[in-house]
Each structure stands twice: as structure tokens, then as C-alpha cells.
Amino acid sequence: MTSSTYAQRQKFVIKLGKSLHKFGTPAYRLEAHLTNVADILGMDGSFIITPTSMTFVMWEKGNQDNQEYHHVVRVKPGDLDLGSLARTDELVNELATGQRSLIEASARIDEIANKPNPYSHFVTLIAFGISGGAFAMLMGTSWNDVLWSFLLSLVVYGFVYWSTISKRVTNMLEPLVAIVSAFIATGVMHLDPSINVSLVVLSSIIAFIPGLALTLGLRELAARDLLSGTARVMDAIMLLFKLYFGAVLGMALGHACWGQVEFVMPNRVPDWTAWGAVLLLSASLVVMFKTRLKDGFWGIISGFIAYSTSLLAAGYFGIALGTFFGAFCVGIYANTYARVFKSPAIIVSLQGLVILVPGSKVYIGLNSVVSGENMLGTEQIGTQAFMIFMSLVAGLIFSNVAVQPRRTL
DSSP states (O other): OOOOHHHHHHHHHHHHHHHHHHHOOOHHHHHHHHHHHHHHTTTTEEEEEEEEEEEEEEETTTTTTSSSSSEEOOOOOOOHHHHHHHHHHHHHEEETTSSOHHHHHHHHEEEEEEOOOSSOHHHHHHHHHHHHHHHHHHTHHHHHHHHHHHHHHHHHHHHHHHTTTOOHHHTHHHHHHHHHHHHHHHHHHOOOOTTTTTHHHHHGGGOTTTTHHHHHHHHHHHHTTTHHHHHHHHHHHHHHHHHHHHHHHHHHHHHHHHHHOOOOOOOOOOHHHHHHHHHHHHHHHHHHOOOHHHHHHHHHHHHHHHHHHHHHHHHOOOOOHHHHHHHHHHHHHHHHHHHHHHHTTHHHHHHHHHOOOHHHHHHHHEEEHHOOOOOOOOOHHHHHHOOOOOOOOHHHHHHHHHSSOSSSS
């Protein structure tokens, strides 16, 4: 290997690592994948990945003492972009099979990283609205709550779009959307006193609730990736605090401005609507996760597998253990998908996990501890949420034993 070729391979691995981190790849999977890619390129490597930093150490295979290369870079936490993740994985396969040269692969990474969102702002706006309305429907609340959750989620996306052109809004986005949603919801109650304000606020900001981030952080901790797992869990907890503070402040401002209104108990949505909510929520996640349409169908199936399996198992074992069976089946499904389609398992597993993760229950439990109010009338919701998180992690671990992924992503 010439020095120039060796340097090109180092730069490619670094560029690949930065791109996959940007697309939201979990640390333990990214480290394993970079090790595999380095081996394909005739190098050995050691990698340490956290949400905010990346460390690359590479050397010529079989000769660590010669030309050992170190690269440390500060990065921002990545956002989920499953479409770009899938394209990058295909690129690595093409490089490994000789379909692309190293120079072509490097140029392709730049092209993928600079590729615009495949879905327009209007489509993403509708997806945000549907996610809020579908979540309210999944909680078994009233049609009034579903409608207002949908409308407020549209308002929330307006601030998300604003944050793309204003750094000041980006820095305060999470508490800001919670404040605005809560303030508007308390005013809406004067027009419609049958809405559950707390639940409508939660539904409208559900896209920001860090249930998935908490689950991924705990999964990293279970994989003994302690540094990244701890950082991800703490980041998710702080995000939850920011959202809850914004909601409390917004409701306080709303009550001071609009005044108090007596709540009128509405009729709940029929139980069968939960299946429609799963379909709508899973479909909206295809857009919000920027998943390719050809992968989106399989992701929606993952959502139904998660919901149906956990619902069936909960009738025999309770909600927490029902979640274990749901995560177990989602993990088996995702690993099978990865084997058959030679694509990252995370592309379909995340949509199933979103249906299962108890991020909303952590928020509700935090609300119960602080205010003494239980917005859903469920007892011991904090303990339940903790057990569900543990069941999720255990289900994913056991699914990898039952069906080995055979892929590092």
C-alpha cells in the first residue's frame, strides 16, 4: 500500500464515520461498522464514538507500531436520517465488492451528505400534524383532543421550520414549542372545554419527547458502551426537563392570560381506532425519519408487529413484559429484514420501537411527581415506564441472540 493510498483510505474512513454519525447511527453499531470497513480496506482500527466527539486510531494491518494515525473531532449529536443511512450502507457494499473505487465512494459520500430532504416542507408539515393526532388517538382520549393535537402539531412544525433559518430559535426550540403549545391549548379550552390540556400539549410536542433517545442510550449501556450511553441518556433527560418546564410555563402564562375553565368530560374514541393510530403514526415516521419509500412499507409493518405483539402479550403477562415480547419480535423482524434485503436493521426497527417506547409515560410520570396531576388516570406510571424501558432493552438483546444480524449497522 502506497502512502498516498493509505492516506486516502484513512480519510475515507473518517468521512464515512462523520456521515454515519450525522445520520443518527448508534455508537456501538458505528464503532463495529468502522472496524469492519477498516478491515475491508486493509487496515486495523480502534474507534471511540460519543454523541459529541469521535476518536479514530488506524494503522496498517499487522503493524500497529508503524504509521499509526490518530484523529479526534468534535461533532454535534446526529439527527435520524434513515434514507441517507441506507444509501451510505449500500455505498460501503459497492466499495467492498469492487463496484466503486475509493475515490468514487468518497465523492458519493459527499453527494449523500448534501442531498436535500426527500420530502417537501408541506409533506413534513402534514406528517408532524398526523403524528400528534395519531398519538392522542393511541392514548385513547377524545376526538376533541385528537383534532387539537393535530392542529397544534402543525404550529409546532412552524417553529421547527423557523429553526432551520434562525440559530437563535434553534438554541431554544424545545422549550419554545412547549411554551407556545401550552399557551395556545389553555386558550383553546375556552372554545372547547372538553379537551385535556396536558395531554394535548404532550401530543403536540411528541416529536420532541426523547423516548427513543433514552431507549438507544440504555441499549448502548447494555452493550457496555458506557461513555456514549451515559451521554445520550443524560442528554435525553435534560431535553425532557426543558420540554416539561416549557409546558408548565406556557400553561401558567395561559391561565394568567385566559383564565381558568372547568373541564367537561368528553366521550373517548373507540378502542378500534388504536389500529388506525398505529398506521398513521408509522406512516408519519417514514417522513420524519426521512426513510426511503421502498423501505417505508417495511417500517410500517414493524409498527404493527410491535403493537399487536405487545398488546397480545400484555393480556397474559402485563404491559411491561408485553413490551418485552414486542421488542423481541421487532428485533427478530429487523434482523431478518437486514439479512434478506442487505440493509441496516435500524431502518425498520426504529419505527417499531417508537410505538413501544414509554417516553410519553416518563413525561406523564414527571408531571405526576411535580404537580400531583395524572393526565391519564394510570397508577404507578413512573415505575411502569422504568419496567418498559428495561423490557425494551432486554427484548432487543434476546432478539439478536435468536436471529443474529450479520451486519454491523
